[in-house]
Amino acid sequence: MNELVKQYVERIQPLDEAASQEAAAHIANLTVPPGSLGKLESLAIQLAGITGETKPLFERKEVIIMAADHGVCEEGVSAFPQEVTPQMILNFLAGGAAVNVLSRLAGADIVCVDIGVKSDLAHPQLVSRKVQYGTANMAKGPAMTREEAEQSILIGIAVVEEAVAQGVRIFVTGEMGIGNTTASSAVMCALTGTPVKEAAGRGTGLTDERLLHKIGVIEKALAVNAPDAADPIDVLAKVGGLEIGGLAGVILGAAAHRCPVVIDGFISSAAALLARAICPLAAEYMIASHASHEQGHRLLLQELGLAPMLDLDMRIGEGTGGVLGLTLVDAACRIVREMATFESAGISGGEAVTSE
Incomplete structure (x- = not known):
């Protein structure tokens, strides 16, 4: 593993158990029946453990959109042409996309x-950290070199560093x-052993015939490259994408700074x-x-041990579902910070648990 990546990994610590317990005790005293806050309660407790604060508040929030192209698009795995990638980036920068x-x-x-x-893209608000002009066609060989895979992770970490400093x-x-559901399916299959037909979905709207073709391309890529499931950097390099590596770096960087990542x-x-x-x-x-x-996302969440907050039949990407999740993060924080306790409201409760 790259030495800089290793240094960040070593900085990631378990959640603050004391803060989590304090948050749980405080929530137990709020003026609602025990457990009635459901996932908002567990979310508030997790946020406390992540930040080390019983009542965290997130005044500045950031969506990091990593953008990259995929050489495997040569195989016809997407319903949209590759030029949509830069066109959508300009849409993001103009403020006109769903995520905006x-x-x-x-x-x-x-x-x-x-x-x-x-x-090539030029825009005053675009952060240019290009590793290369898209990955190679993973159906014919590795998507990128190991060094490029590590570089993509480090870029994600660096973007988080800059944001935390602000x-x-x-x-x-x-x-x-365009094409990134193909790479994501390949990564999932390589790391988990999930059959490709269970992982690969329609992406931007493939027909039945083209979905079968996509499955075949992923199976070929896995056979050609034989990624090592015990070596995640090898998996990323052989069948992943630069934006996937960048986002892995974002997650590692956020965890190293005790910041939640939606x-x-x-x-x-x-x-x-x-x-x-x-x-x-980092999963914590x-x-x-x-x-x-x-298709495949629910299996992937199960593999991660994560329970989704929302189920809206969305498949936009961009960070849209994540941004909707931020509203629930805000809700959990406000409940903990603003709701009265039985004691402060003078209401008779069950067995009161003091948070002091």
């Missing part, structure tokens, strides 16, 4: 990173890259799987926003 609308609602900033788009304390994973859909979850394989403790800092309509 929902981010404005959630009060989150968006940072768009060109980590491997096949074309006061950001919670992150959402977003992505853009995971979006299928591609983001594949990156989360890689991050967990690199550092199992992940919050699953929603269950994507993309």
